[in-house]
Amino acid sequence: MKFEEPVTEIIKRAYNVKSFRFRRPEAFDFKAGQYITVTLEDNGKKTGKPFTLSSSPTEKEHIEFTKKLTGHEYSNLLDAMEVGDPAHISGPFGKMTFEGEYEKIALLSGGIGITPMISICKYATDLKLSTDIMLMCSDRTEQDMIFVEELEAMKKENPKLTVFNTLTKASDNWAGCRGRICESMVMEELPDYAERVFYVCGPPPMVDSMLEMLHKMKIPDSMIHKESLIGY
Ligand SMILES: Cc1cc2nc3c(=O)[nH]c(=O)nc-3n(C[C@H](O)[C@H](O)[C@H](O)COP(=O)(O)OP(=O)(O)OC[C@H]3O[C@@H](n4cnc5c(N)ncnc54)[C@H](O)[C@@H]3O)c2cc1C
Incomplete structure (x- = not known):
């Protein structure tokens, strides 16, 4: 589906991250985890880029x-956008989807790769699904962590949702986990990892290293969904 909509809301998530909201056309149907293409026009030149939806189908x-x-x-074009400015949207696209079909899932995100995971967590929470969800997020610093309050609110509503954060360049004040997501971290936080379906999203090097780790842990490809945010 293709449509043009004006931006209805812009939310600053971090010093270098912004969310853009649009009215959802009635006919626009998508699954948690999918992405859209957003095309902007500047002096007659059109550029489109893919973005996973951080909102939920619910x-x-x-x-x-x-x-x-x-x-x-x-x-910069996006950053300069104001409420009311139009964007051309097409989609949905993507095979990394979640529709409540699994009992236990593990979501591994790197940086901005958290966006489809937010859609999945919100979807499961709104529908009160029984799916056991472990979201493992890797970021650089405390300032790069996004959707923290939204996840806190979801955790209060959804006892089946657990969130684990690790930082690669944390300040001295950070009391949580440090370093990239690795085999020992997954084994410690997820003793039942072999029973889980994995979702991986982040910049290509992060996705590649997570796939290597999961293969080493003998997780079959049939238990792994992934989206590489090509462009970073
Ligand atoms: C399926 C999919 C889903 C995605 N979802 C998201 C999402 O939810 N959120 C999100 O933020 N991104 C997402 N992306 C990535 C997104 O589409 C863009 O590619 C990304 O945001 C970078 O776009 P940009 O215009 O800011 O940078 P670009 O100009 O495209 O630059 C990207 C990289 O290219 C290099 N580069 C480009 N120009 C220069 C230059 N002049 N000098 C030096 N280096 C340069 C840099 O390494 C830079 O980091 C997704 C990608 C895919 C494939």
Whole structure:
């Protein structure tokens, strides 16, 4: 489906991350984990980029995507957008989806790769699904962590949701886990890892290293869904 909609809300998530919301057309149907293409026009030049939806299919009024601002051309166009400015949207696309079909899942995210995981967590929470969810997020610093309050609110509503954060460049004050997601971390936090279906999303090097780790842990490809955020 293709449609044009004005931005209805812009939410600053971190110093370099913004979410953009649009009215959700009635006919726009998608699954948690999927992505859209957002095309912007500047002086007659059109550029489109893919973004996973950070809103859930259960949210009927709006759709939302979340962009890490890079200072590059397209990113600057988005950063300068104001409520009311139009965007061309097409989608949904993508095979990394969740529809409540698994009993236990593990979501491994790197940086902005948390966006489809938020959609999945919100979907499961809103529908009160019995799926046991472990979300493992890897970020650089405390300032790079996004959707922290939203996840706290979801955890209060959903006893089956656990969130684990690890930081690669944490400040001295950080009392949580340090370093990238690794085999020993997964084994410690998820003793039942062999029973879980894994979802992996992040920049390509992060996704590649997670796949290598999961293969080493003898997780079959049939138990792994992934989306590489090509472009980082
Ligand atoms: C399926 C999918 C889903 C995605 N979902 C998301 C999402 O939810 N959120 C999100 O933020 N991104 C997402 N992405 C990535 C997104 O589409 C963009 O590619 C990304 O945001 C970078 O776009 P940009 O215009 O900011 O940077 P670009 O200009 O495309 O730059 C990207 C990289 O190219 C290099 N580069 C480009 N120009 C220069 C330059 N002049 N000098 C030096 N280096 C340069 C840099 O290494 C830079 O990091 C997704 C990608 C895919 C494939």
